[in-house]
Amino acid sequence: MKTHFPKYERFLATLFAAWLCLAVLKIFKVDFGLNLFAFFKILLLLTFILIILEVKKRWFEIWPIIKASFARFRAGFGEAFSQYPTFKSKAIHFFPLVFHLTWRGFKRYALFKDILLAFCLFGILFDIFIFELSWDWFILFLTGLWVWVVRLHRFEGRVSIAGGLIFLIMCPFLLIFQKEPIAEKAAVWAYMFLLVGVVQMVIEYIKELKN
Amino acid sequence: MRQYPIIIFSSLVFLVSLFLFKVIFPALLITTAFVVLSILFGKFWHFKKTPALLLFIKSSTNLIISIILALSVFALIYFPCEFFVTEVWFWIPKIPALTAVSFLIFLVFVFNLIDWGKLVKIKFAWLLMLEVLVLVAVSVFVYRDFHQEKLLRERLPKIYRVSRPWAIQEQEVRVQGVNFFPSFKQGKVVVDGQEMLIRFWSETLIIAEQQVPTKFGQMNLSVVRKDGVASNSFPFEIRDPATLINF
Numbered sequence: 288m289k290t291h292f293p294k295y296e297r298f299l300a301t302l303f304a305a306w307l308c309l310a311v312l313k314i315f316k317v318d319f320g321l322n323l324f325a326f327f328k329i330l331l332l333l334t335f336i337l338i339i340l341e342v343k344k345r346w347f348e349i350w351p352i353i354k355a356s357f358a359r360f361r362a363g364f365g366e367a368f369s370q371y372p373t374f375k376s377k378a379i380h381f382f383p384l385v386f387h388l389t390w391r392g393f394k395r396y397a398l399f400k401d402i403l404l405a406f407c408l409f410g411i412l413f414d415i416f417i418f419e420l421s422w423d424w425f426i427l428f429l430t431g432l433w434v435w436v437v438r439l440h441r442f443e444g445r446v447s448i449a450g451g452l453i454f455l456i457m458c459p460f461l462l463i464f465q466k467e468p469i470a471e472k473a474a475v476w477a478y479m480f481l482l483v484g485v486v487q488m489v490i491e492y493i494k495e496l497k498n
Numbered sequence: 499m500r501q502y503p504i505i506i507f508s509s510l511v512f513l514v515s516l517f518l519f520k521v522i523f524p525a526l527l528i529t530t531a532f533v534v535l536s537i538l539f540g541k542f543w544h545f546k547k548t549p550a551l552l553l554f555i556k557s558s559t560n561l562i563i564s565i566i567l568a569l570s571v572f573a574l575i576y577f578p579c580e581f582f583v584t585e586v587w588f589w590i591p592k593i594p595a596l597t598a599v600s601f602l603i604f605l606v607f608v609f610n611l612i613d614w615g616k617l618v619k620i621k622f623a624w625l626l627m628l629e630v631l632v633l634v635a636v637s638v639f640v641y642r643d644f645h646q647e648k649l650l651r652e653r654l655p656k657i658y659r660v661s662r663p664w665a666i667q668e669q670e671v672r673v674q675g676v677n678f679f680p681s682f683k684q685g686k687v688v689v690d691g692q693e694m695l696i697r698f699w700s701e702t703l704i705i706a707e708q709q710v711p712t713k714f715g716q717m718n719l720s721v722v723r724k725d726g727v728a729s730n731s732f733p734f735e736i737r738d739p740a741t742l743i744n745f
Contacts, residue, residue, distance in 0.1 A: 300557075319569070321598050322598070322599060325596060463524065
């Protein structure tokens with residue numbers, strides 16, 4: 288098992304690279320006549336097997352983490368429970384308690400600034416390259432999220448400007464390869480990033496003047 | 499000083515890609531990619547003795563050689579097999595999608611078992627590399643020829659199965675295949691010039707009835723589409739009812 292495990296990992300990496308290679312070749316009209324979706328499903332299945340094997344291999348490391356998390360959660364629940372002393376007698380307090388716990392969990396894990404940054408970036412990339420339709424509310428939501436991420440990470444205005452420029456540079460190449468819908472979305476995001484960057488720079492300028 | 503070779507080679511890359519694509523934008527794109535990669539390579543070259551980089555190079559080499567060989571062997575074996583099975587011998591209209599995927603995964607698995615890093619260090623490594631290059635070149639030609647030929651034949655009418663090898667007058671024959679056109683664009687089923695009566699017509703199935711024949715004997719059955727394109731012929735016999743015993 289120990290000797291075969293790295294080989295299996297290597298095999299999966301090669302398989303993924305092969306899939307990627309075939310997908311790229313297909314874009315350039317070199318079609319191997321393979322069903323890439325079926326290939327990807329098999330790849331996912333094999334990755335799932337790898338995850339199970341990995342968990343099995345590192346169970347002695349994972350189990351204490353699970354145990355510690357569970358203990359922490361139980362302690363947190365006890366603390367929250369103590370804030371609702373009449374919970375036992377009044378079932379109406381159950382929903383505020385659930386809300387309170389959910390909000391705490393959300394604040395603790397989902398609002399973690401790196402996760403938000405990753406979510407925002409992946410959201411933008413998905414919007415440009417994966418989603419075929421364009422939703423205004425989604426663009427606005429992601430823009431708002433980007434503003435929040437900028438505030439959390441204390442990014443300077445030039446970070447947003449750089450993002451905008453990257454999308455702007457992307458546009459002509461996408462147009463050369465006749466990917467007009469993607470280029471259009473990239474242009475929208477270039478504008479959004481430039482807008483956020485300019486607003487940030489104006490704010491920074493005002494702050495500097497005040498100082 | 500190191501910039502001069504990059505400038506010379508990038509100019510060459512630009513000229514070659516311009517010659518190949520005949521359009522300036524892809525050529526510019528390739529040249530830019532080449533320049534960026536060369537600069538990155540130059541930066542990495544400073545860390546050539548680092549164990550992490552050596553490990554990275556070794557794993558990447560293994561990975562890339564495995565993929566190239568797997569795809570080459572796949573092209574060398576699968577494309578001719580698929581072509582002969584579907585276009586020449588007319589066994590089946592299409593090979594199941596999972597067969598190709600499974601075969602490629604198997605090839606990746608096999609080539610992944612070999613440690614290419616070690617093989618490169620042996621005495622006649624250059625010979626091995628030359629063989630690999632020849633294999634890749636041959637596979638590119640095989641891919642190009644068979645794939646183009648298959649694309650050319652893809653839309654032609656093809657018969658894969660005829661329900662019976664012989665018939666007498668008023669007997670029905672089911673002809674299964676592909677690209678016969680829909681029912682509103684009906685063609686004809688012909689046995690050496692003698693037309694059969696069409697009872698049912700679809701893209702993949704024709705039910706035809708043998709009319710009173712003008713001659714008997716071993717002949718060839720084929721489908722002629724509305725646009726005049728004929729399918730492959732299938733051996734078919736029209737028998738004389740008088741010669742059949744206990745019919």
